[in-house]
Amino acid sequence: MAGRWGTGYNFCMPSVVPSLRVKVLFFGRLRELTGLAEEAGELPEGATLAQVFERYAERYPKLAGFRNSMVVSRNQEFAAWDTRVSAGDEIAFLPPVSGG
């Protein structure tokens, strides 16, 4: 996994906005849909998890339809969509869980 870190897609941000690096993960059908298990991303300072999702939904338009049937986690804790991201965060997009 560490090997993939450097291969990630970088958001195209105006260079004057300070940016922060995060790790972004996709699971289950969201992983299949994006073809992406994990990547490093750069986000503008102050970005919320909802904004992170919107960036990916622009890149993978089919993602948008799953917005209401998924949850997001930040650093292995379920998080509200309006949570602001910090440098080094691990962000994951999670479909409804079906373990057991």
Next chain:
Amino acid sequence: MAGRWGTGYNFCMPSVVPSLRVKVLFFGRLRELTGLAEEAGELPEGATLAQVFERYAERYPKLAGFRNSMVVSRNQEFAAWDTRVSAGDEIAFLPPVSGG
């Protein structure tokens, strides 16, 4: 068990009253108290389970104190004390159960 059948104590009944043969069993502390696991008994026709118990309580006076902390069964079913006994019945006096 069948071998013990003939060795049982017979109730002393006036010989003019028709009598019926039953098997009587004691378990747990009632068995310890009477020293009796099983015996054949003869009862007057029309006797109830309560009357059977009274006979044994006369013979083993300590039994009487357990009357309210025990149940009785007839043919492997819990029974009311006023149930009438039939010939060939298997009657058992049962302390509170503690399996599991």
Next chain:
Amino acid sequence: MTTSIQQDKFELVREAIDAGALVRHVRAGQDGAIVTFDGFVRNESHGRETSYLEYEAYESMALGKMKEIAAQVHEKFAIHLVVIVHRLGRLEIGETSVFIAVSAPHRGAAFDACRYAIDTLKRTVPIWKKEYFADGAVWADGELPPTPPSAKSAS
């Protein structure tokens, strides 16, 4: 998992209970859940250190009551199979005295049925436990099974 015809099982045994074999007995492809209850000998009772236990049963009636419990469980809950095994005789600390396994397509029924089975067993099956301590022995406090109030209303 097995090609034999599967069915409920009720046993009173005098040797160690093989829980794994009982679980395999109730396990079938149409199920998705098995709940088990394993009751075993505690090392203390009311603060006294237990040495060992002895169980006795009114065996014919106990087996009949175990079958009744299984019938009730099938009637009340959507389960597949149930096994109920109780051990008799002398049991050492940690040894299993009773084992119940229930298989079902869904977990709720398996939990409800397993709990119903052990709760009902403890109230209605004629089995008695004597607890042995370093300095004596006592019959365990038990529960009085419910009985018909009067023969007048019974058959």
Next chain:
Amino acid sequence: MTTSIQQDKFELVREAIDAGALVRHVRAGQDGAIVTFDGFVRNESHGRETSYLEYEAYESMALGKMKEIAAQVHEKFAIHLVVIVHRLGRLEIGETSVFIAVSAPHRGAAFDACRYAIDTLKRTVPIWKKEYFADGAVWADGELPPTPPSAKSAS
């Protein structure tokens, strides 16, 4: 039953789950009851014959959530030990996907804790199941875990 120090256990594994070893792990002399839940692969799903399943997990988070469930279980119920093991990868019909064992001095707490654990696992632990049929595969319907409503009220 064992002289090693006993403790709760949470595992994600890729080989068959050894239920017997897990039950021995939670078994101790001060207990009297063990309740287990064994969830295994059914041969059908919504009327279609299942070929096999594949489970994947967000492993670090899943283990964290399993530990949280154990902490809640100890807080809510008077139990001794709990183990929660979930298998990942490809599972055939009849193979155990999740196994939970709870030991306690008394049975009520063991039942309540075991059921709480599996119910909560199914709602909150990030694991996903894909069902394979003769003619395709689908991600199982799942449950959306509860999330904080707004970061404004969170830390």
